[in-house]
Amino acid sequence: MAITVKNIIPRKFAESVQTAQYTATDCKTVIDKFTVTNNSAATQTISTNLVPNGGTAATSNRVINTRSIAAGECYLCPELIGQVIEDGGFISTIASAASALTISASGREIT
Secondary structure, three states, X not given: OOEEEEEEEEEXXXXXXXXXXXXXXXXXXXXXXXXXXXXXXXXXEEEEEEEOOOOOOOHHHEEEEEEEEOOOOEEOOOOOOOOEEOOOOXXXXXXXXXXXXXXXXXXXXXX
Protein backbone atom coordinates (compact mmCIF):
# COMPACT_ATOMS: atom_id res chain seq x y z
CA MET A 1 0.00 0.00 0.00
CA ALA A 2 1.32 3.44 -0.99
CA ILE A 3 0.08 6.76 0.38
CA THR A 4 0.61 9.94 -1.64
CA VAL A 5 -0.13 13.37 -0.17
CA LYS A 6 -1.62 15.48 -2.92
CA ASN A 7 -3.21 18.81 -3.73
CA ILE A 8 -6.40 17.18 -5.03
CA ILE A 9 -8.09 20.45 -6.05
CA PRO A 10 -5.59 23.19 -6.91
CA ARG A 11 -6.91 26.66 -6.09
CA LYS A 12 -9.59 27.65 -8.58
CA PHE A 13 -12.92 29.43 -8.83
CA ALA A 14 -15.92 27.21 -8.17
CA GLU A 15 -18.31 27.15 -11.11
CA SER A 16 -21.98 28.22 -10.88
CA VAL A 17 -23.04 24.88 -12.40
CA GLN A 18 -22.60 21.45 -10.81
CA THR A 19 -18.99 20.50 -11.63
CA ALA A 20 -16.83 17.47 -10.80
CA GLN A 21 -13.68 18.88 -9.17
CA TYR A 22 -11.72 15.71 -8.35
CA THR A 23 -12.11 12.00 -9.13
CA ALA A 24 -10.35 9.22 -7.20
CA THR A 25 -8.73 7.21 -10.00
CA ASP A 26 -7.25 3.78 -9.17
CA CYS A 27 -7.09 4.79 -5.51
CA LYS A 28 -9.03 5.65 -2.39
CA THR A 29 -8.71 9.28 -1.22
CA VAL A 30 -8.99 10.79 2.25
CA ILE A 31 -9.76 14.53 2.35
CA ASP A 32 -7.44 16.33 4.77
CA LYS A 33 -8.34 19.96 4.07
CA PHE A 34 -10.96 21.75 1.99
CA THR A 35 -11.29 25.54 1.94
CA VAL A 36 -13.72 27.96 0.33
CA THR A 37 -12.80 31.66 0.18
CA ASN A 38 -15.26 34.34 -0.84
CA ASN A 39 -13.45 36.91 -2.99
CA SER A 40 -16.56 38.93 -3.76
CA ALA A 41 -18.18 41.86 -1.96
CA ALA A 42 -21.41 39.92 -1.28
CA THR A 43 -22.37 36.75 0.56
CA GLN A 44 -22.22 33.68 -1.72
CA THR A 45 -23.23 30.04 -1.24
CA ILE A 46 -21.65 26.70 -2.04
CA SER A 47 -22.90 23.12 -2.08
CA THR A 48 -20.60 20.09 -2.15
CA ASN A 49 -21.34 16.46 -2.99
CA LEU A 50 -19.28 13.31 -2.44
CA VAL A 51 -20.52 11.13 -5.27
CA PRO A 52 -19.93 7.35 -5.38
CA ASN A 53 -18.57 5.56 -8.45
CA GLY A 54 -21.24 5.50 -11.16
CA GLY A 55 -23.40 8.05 -9.35
CA THR A 56 -24.45 11.61 -9.99
CA ALA A 57 -24.56 14.65 -7.72
CA ALA A 58 -27.86 14.51 -5.82
CA THR A 59 -29.35 15.44 -2.46
CA SER A 60 -28.58 11.91 -1.23
CA ASN A 61 -24.80 12.52 -1.46
CA ARG A 62 -24.70 16.23 -0.61
CA VAL A 63 -22.42 16.99 2.33
CA ILE A 64 -22.60 20.80 2.32
CA ASN A 65 -25.96 22.28 1.35
CA THR A 66 -25.98 25.93 0.19
CA ARG A 67 -23.60 27.07 2.94
CA SER A 68 -23.42 30.87 3.08
CA ILE A 69 -19.90 32.30 2.90
CA ALA A 70 -19.66 35.96 3.90
CA ALA A 71 -17.69 38.44 1.82
CA GLY A 72 -13.99 37.94 2.58
CA GLU A 73 -14.59 34.79 4.67
CA CYS A 74 -12.48 31.63 4.39
CA TYR A 75 -14.56 28.59 5.38
CA LEU A 76 -12.61 25.45 6.36
CA CYS A 77 -15.37 22.89 5.60
CA PRO A 78 -15.13 20.62 8.66
CA GLU A 79 -17.91 18.45 7.15
CA LEU A 80 -15.43 17.19 4.52
CA ILE A 81 -12.35 16.56 6.67
CA GLY A 82 -11.68 12.83 7.02
CA GLN A 83 -14.25 11.84 4.41
CA VAL A 84 -13.18 8.97 2.14
CA ILE A 85 -13.74 8.90 -1.61
CA GLU A 86 -13.68 5.37 -2.97
CA ASP A 87 -12.16 4.49 -6.36
CA GLY A 88 -14.21 6.15 -9.10
CA GLY A 89 -16.01 8.47 -6.68
CA PHE A 90 -15.71 12.22 -6.99
CA ILE A 91 -16.12 15.62 -5.37
CA SER A 92 -18.64 17.91 -7.06
CA THR A 93 -19.46 21.53 -6.22
CA ILE A 94 -21.82 24.30 -7.24
CA ALA A 95 -21.45 27.95 -6.27
CA SER A 96 -24.09 30.67 -6.32
CA ALA A 97 -21.93 32.79 -8.65
CA ALA A 98 -19.01 32.04 -10.96
CA SER A 99 -15.64 33.69 -10.18
CA ALA A 100 -16.64 34.52 -6.61
CA LEU A 101 -15.55 31.55 -4.48
CA THR A 102 -12.05 30.06 -4.56
CA ILE A 103 -11.90 26.39 -3.59
CA SER A 104 -8.90 24.25 -2.69
CA ALA A 105 -8.46 20.76 -1.26
CA SER A 106 -5.63 18.48 -0.20
CA GLY A 107 -5.70 14.84 0.74
CA ARG A 108 -4.07 11.42 0.67
CA GLU A 109 -4.41 8.99 -2.21
CA ILE A 110 -4.09 5.36 -1.08
CA THR A 111 -3.20 2.74 -3.68
